[in-house]
Amino acid sequence: VSAKTIYGGSYNLLAHTLPRYGITATFVDGDDPSNFEKAIRENTKALFVETIGNPNATLLDIRKIADIAHAHKIPLVVDNTFATPFLCRPFEYGADIVVHSASKFIGGHGTAIGGVIIDSGAFDWDASGKFPSLTEPNESYHGVSFTKAAGKAAWITMARAVLLRDIGATLAPFHAFLFLQGLETLSLRVERHNYNTLQIVPFLANHPKVKIVRHPSLAESPYHDLYTKYFPRGAASIFTFDVKGGEKEAKKFIDNLKLFSLLANVADVKSLVIHPASTTHSQLNSEELKQQGIGEATIRLSIGTEHVEDLLEDLAQALEAI
Numbered sequence: 001v002s003a004k005t006i007y008g009g010s011y012n013l014l015a016h017t018l019p020r021y022g023i024t025a026t027f028v029d030g031d032d033p034s035n036f037e038k039a040i041r042e043n044t045k046a047l048f049v050e051t052i053g054n055p056n057a058t059l060l061d062i063r064k065i066a067d068i069a070h071a072h073k074i075p076l077v078v079d080n081t082f083a084t085p086f087l088c089r090p091f092e093y094g095a096d097i098v099v100h101s102a103s104k105f106i107g108g109h110g111t112a113i114g115g116v117i118i119d120s121g122a123f124d125w126d127a128s129g130k131f132p133s134l135t136e137p138n139e140s141y142h143g144v145s146f147t148k149a150a151g152k153a154a155w156i157t158m159a160r161a162v163l164l165r166d167i168g169a170t171l172a173p174f175h176a177f178l179f180l181q182g183l184e185t186l187s188l189r190v191e192r193h194n195y196n197t198l199q200i201v202p203f204l205a206n207h208p209k210v211k212i213v214r215h216p217s218l219a220e221s222p223y224h225d226l227y228t229k230y231f232p233r234g235a236a237s238i239f240t241f242d243v244k245g246g247e248k249e250a251k252k253f254i255d256n257l258k259l260f261s262l263l264a265n266v267a268d269v270k271s272l273v274i275h276p277a278s279t280t281h282s283q284l285n286s287e288e289l290k291q292q293g294i295g296e297a298t299i300r301l302s303i304g305t306e307h308v309e310d311l312l313e314d315l316a317q318a319l320e321a322i
């Protein structure tokens with residue numbers, strides 16, 4: 001069972017690719033945690049959410065969703081890419097497995113592709129009774145039972161020993177080096193991303209050519225209470241807003257920006273902009289787009305670490321050009 005407000009590529013994996021391998025997902029509105037509970041079936045293996053949804057900076061109550069997962073003896077998997085471990089550590093709220101696209105804030109420079117899986121070691125696979133591939137002898141790996149052989153590290157050991165071997169999703173050594181270089185400045189960069197964002201959000205929200213800004217720092221945001229609870233250091237330098245008008249106005253704004261680069265990447269030290277409906281989320285049909293809150297006038301910004309005055313000036317002149 002997955003939140004429906006997730007990165008388009010993850011949505012496609014769950015909605016279209018994995019079903020061909022016999023793994024299906026039910027998508028629910030994460031705004032109400034009880035929706036996860038209602039969707040859980042006898043054969044449900046996990047709940048999946050993003051700490052901060054891509055692209056609309058939607059938040060959810062991780063603690064409540066973790067409690068629901070555990071009441072049903074299944075793990076909660078959290079994609080913490082947009083939050084980073086500097087702003088939120090989902091294990092503290094009950095998550096069992098955390099994943100990151102390291103290609104974002106961890107690297108920080110959009111120069112390498114890779115990901116990270118972290119197993120809390122806290123989930124009791126034996127007690128769950130739903131994971132024979134971990135508890136029973138594994139034919140493809142010397143007949144070991146991973147829970148017996150690796151204890152708390154059962155799942156991550158299986159991921160390395162079996163899945164990595166079979167799928168081949170290995171990290172290039174040079175990319176590992178780039179990620180480690182990036183990690184050293186993670187906190188400094190994220191502080192600056194947040195500082196810039198907290199000045200840009202009110203500027204856009206008060207601009208006459210802007211229809212709506214979706215950011216949890218705004219008092220009117222439906223996610224404001226969760227933002228205060230889970231993100232005391234601020235968050236969400238990737239967010240969306242709608243210009244007044246439609247696709248034509250949105251694209252004119254984008255074409256007039258000088259400092260923001262038109263790129264599908266996010267969480268780079270350089271500020272980025274994109275039109276999700278025609279790019280990152282273009283594989284979604286119009287109903288799916290609507291469900292994810294993405295319209296023709298929606299623009300996604302990824303606020304970088306440049307000087308905020310330069311960014312504000314660029315946004316102002318591009319809005320003026322519409």
Ligand SMILES: Cc1ncc(COP(=O)(O)O)c(C=O)c1O
Nearest residue numbers: 007054079081101102103113114
């Ligand atoms: C939240 C989130 N998770 C996962 C991914 C996938 O990451 P990668 O492209 O590094 O595989 C992305 C973006 O690409 C993302 O935004």
